[in-house]
Amino acid sequence: MDTTRGTRGGIGARRVVIAPDSFKGSIGAAAAAEALAAGWRSVEPDAVVVLRPMADGGEGTVAAFAASVPGSRRMPVTVTGPDAAPVEADWLLLPASADAPAGTAVVELASTSGIELLGERRLPWDADTTGFGQAIVAALDHGVSRLVLGIGSSASTDGGAGLLRALGAGFSGVDGAPIAPGARGLRDLERVDLSGLRAVPPGGAIVLTDVTNPLVGPAGAAAVFGPQKGFDADGVQEADAALARFARLVGADPATAGSGAAGGAGFALHAWGAGLVPGAPQVAELIALEAAVAAADVVLTGEGSFDGQSAAGKVPSFVSAVAREAGVAVALVAGRIAPDAATAAFAASVSLTVLAGSPEASLADPARWLHEAGASLARLLPRG
Template sequence: MKIVLAPDSFKESMSATEAVAAMRAGVLEVIPDAECVGVPMADGGEGTVDAVVDALHGQHVEAEVFDPLGRPINARYGYIPLRQLAVIEMAAASGLELIPPDQRDVLRASTFGVGQLIRSALDRGAEELLIGLGGSATNDGGAGMLTALGASFVGADGTPLAPGGAALRHLDRIDVSGLDPRLEHIRIHVASDVTAPLLGSTGASAVFGPQKGATPADVEILESALTQLATVTSTTLGKTSPQRRGAGAAGGLGFALVEFLGAESKPGVDEVAETVGLERALRGAAWVFTGEGSVDAQTVMGKTPFGVAQTAGRTGARVVIFAGRVAPDASVLLEHGVERLVAITAEGTPIEQALREGAQSLTRATADFCRHIIG
């Protein structure tokens, strides 16, 4: 019997790779001759680098970059030499969690560090990039990233603008002649669950700005700045699509990657699934076990277990989702190709204990379900 093990990480308890190991132990305890195929998964957010590196036997690379406020830090990305593929989480360089709450400044936070990671990957020989968008501290429309890659954002007085989204209100022209020429020959895939456009009441500034510390006045400044960015981009490139779904991801980084660098954008879990070859792994499988820390009705909005279930639906594999917490409204997943939802932690278990014992609980729950399979 072939069983594919394709979980996401169980946040604060175990990585996706550790979850695969825990599931494998449970399966082999009950079905010793089972063919277990591990495919660590992610949805483009935290854990994407680790999942892809582990699934494709890659390596981790460290690079010195600037954090959102321009301070030097070491950031990590993944590299798969056999495919010349680099995997980058933008939050590693420009993430909200890098800045203490009392120091956050969304008006001047920059994605410059993301551009530095891309340049490092190019130096390493990458011909393909997978960039996960999520957890950003920034709202600069990707201007910082493009600046690190050689573009210039210039004000009416002819001087380069200061870093950050607010400065873009004064943008007069964008000079792309200095962009790294290697970017013309590289494929960029963007993994993001955010469908927000760049501008408007459902856009980057209005929806996500407050989550990064923006006041109502700050949101107005940032909306004006990104509007100016879209206007000058249209003049520079002869086209622009600020209302495209996902353009507002990571404070507009999604906009810059697609418009200036020709990136292809897909829902995060679909992009990761394609990168790690999930559908290929599912061929001939009787079951696929997936999961993450918590599942509820929102899981159908593009979270990893839902994406795995959708892929499995094309191969005939039966789907089981394991989770530390299964909310009552998660039953909607049973209408989308999921056969069983399994809570690995007993009701009422203290959260600290549940996190500490996550791997053991997942092994036990997997073994119990396998007894049901053969029983």
């Protein structure tokens, strides 16, 4: 049990909570938190450093929980990746609790069906979410009481058809044969059979997402996120029409906020019976961030790119609000800080690009520059 009192209590070393998101495509949240902690301790070795790596449902969600929840266990699973190749992944088993007596499973789309698994390739018509569904099935087969599902960083725009098929749904074309994986198959869809779907576990399923987009339309999955997955303008229109058809046949509302997340995986999971929730607040609750911040003297948070959109539900703005409510100073570390970014809420801010001298240098060795950022903030932020 940690009985060390921070300077807020007037005795002992300063207590520092480190709660960054992942620096996407560069370093995960847990590793980023470790590097910041090492940098801070290089200046202030007696500091009491508490790591609470954060996530909003995307890349690094499993790692964030693993680093913050004592007794959690990684459960290996081999799944079908977004390009149909085998992927070695894992889901996380959280310890039993009063509301989840058989434990809670944290399953992440990014590590099973994510865009990073494709490297530089893009498969707009063929990538799908089968692997994510297979990992969910593995957790259900284990007998967990509850699911926490992170759905950021998707490679596909399949409406979640792949994950539903893994859970027992059937999708066929006019000839009765199963449709092809991905958005390509949705164009041929004629019949949906949900009678074989696995049941949601007794404690329910929640879906962590940082977007509120609907499934279809100008703000939908294809229009907003399709280009980054490889669709051209004509492809966006075709995919949007295919998703609209899919929604009609499934019989669920494509306008539900968050249903367009992860290429429509949010839609599929909501149709299955899961609840869509903002990612950062739910992760914070499960890792007890608020209690850790309340006992801190200073908080560090961050993400890869802090810009004008970061205030809309992203991790740094959420952590800043928690710290402000507790009356604790909070500092920001980001790979880059855009000119339009609002940083007034932070006691200090550090850009890894500025520290390293260029974006390329920062990305080449993020742990080194996070260490430097931690040390810099330890010097910059006064005690008390």
